[in-house]
Amino acid sequence: MGLGMPRDLAADWTEYATAPEPGVELLRARMRRHVYERHAHDGYALGVTDWGVQAFRCRGGAHASTAGMVMAFNPDEPHDGHAGDDAGFAYRMLYIETAAVRAVLEDARERPGPLPFFAAPLIADPTAGLLVARTHALLTTSSSRLERDAAFSAMIRRLAAHGGLGTEPRAAGRHDRALDRVRERLHADAATEVATAELAALASMSRYELCRQFHRRFGLPPHAYQLRLRLAEAKRLLAAGEPAAEVAAAAGFVDQSHLNRRFKGAFGITPVQFARAVQQSGGQFGSGPT
Structure with missing residues (x-):
């Protein structure tokens, strides 16, 4: 909880926190020089670019996210990240355990079903972008539990509609x-x-x-x-x-x-920053970004 607005907009900065509800971790950052190594996450990584050009490679292709665009990475989907130009970019991410996504969708469907699979890692949907930004903000402020739950549910349902259901088809291999x-x-x-x-x-x-x-x-x-x-x-x-x-x-x-x-x-953060964020949140910790 409690990601503040840094004063120095010329330098790279990163803020990290765990949400009040287990299974969600939050990142907010401004990057010019930092380059993310190729990595993947156990759960979903959903984010929005606040401003600038956020470049990354995923599924063998190059992508560029600009203000309001949503990045949607499936669990175990490798990607990297860097600034798309000299001005850098600012963005926010939610790292969400699959169980939290499943709970929202099963509640909406009133029955079990497959998890969403995003066919593309970049979504141009202004409404979805606003929902991601709003949910991120509510999870880092002293909002009510009901308000947080409503925002989180609306975000997941909107993005799931883009993703379709099930997993990417893959023929069984002999290896x-x-x-x-x-x-x-x-x-x-x-x-x-x-x-x-x-x-x-x-x-x-x-x-x-x-x-x-x-x-x-x-x-x-x-x-x-x-x-x-x-x-x-x-x-x-x-x-x-x-x-x-x-x-x-x-x-x-x-x-x-x-x-x-x-x-x-x-x-994008150091081990000490991560440990401090977990301690400040009271020790709540999910699988998060890996």
């Missing part, structure tokens, strides 16, 4: 079982170093073929997928109050400097 074994190995112990050769042997593929097929299946090559898991674990430990230096070691980073660099590259 799926082998790639699933590699993915399970990474999830089992993300902090421990593992050689590409070991993963390739597990999948009965060459190292080149493994990297190519894994990237095609999960959107990230094995090393980037492992980094995503390590960052998610770092967030969990930081939210629990663990010191950053100990978190770095436990999550598999070389040292605290390495953690700081990769954390900032993915999320």
